């Protein structure tokens with residue numbers, strides 16, 4: 001298991017998520033433009049806001065998972081399932097680098 005390359009992958013993902021979360025957060029909470037006076041435009045903006053907020057929630061959650069994985073690598077727990085302590089398995093970690101459960105405990 002090449003932990004170094006997984007660590008690098010996770011760090012890249014972390015940076016991506018952090019900058020994306022910053023953008024979505026700004027979009028949601030620091031509106032520069034006043035709400036459009038046109039009703040149709042308002043509806044579109046509201047829909048867009050909902051999408052961006054969903055995206056942010058998703059990003060925040062994924063970032064938390066990535067951080068947990070990085071911490072687990074640091075602590076030397078990365079390869080073992082958080083529930084049963086068995087090997088998670090290289091194949092599974094490649095597919096889902098931030099999982100902390102083996103396939104048995106995840107299902």
Ligand SMILES: [Zn+2]
Pocket residue numbers: 081082083084085086101102103104105106
């Ligand atoms: Zn397990």
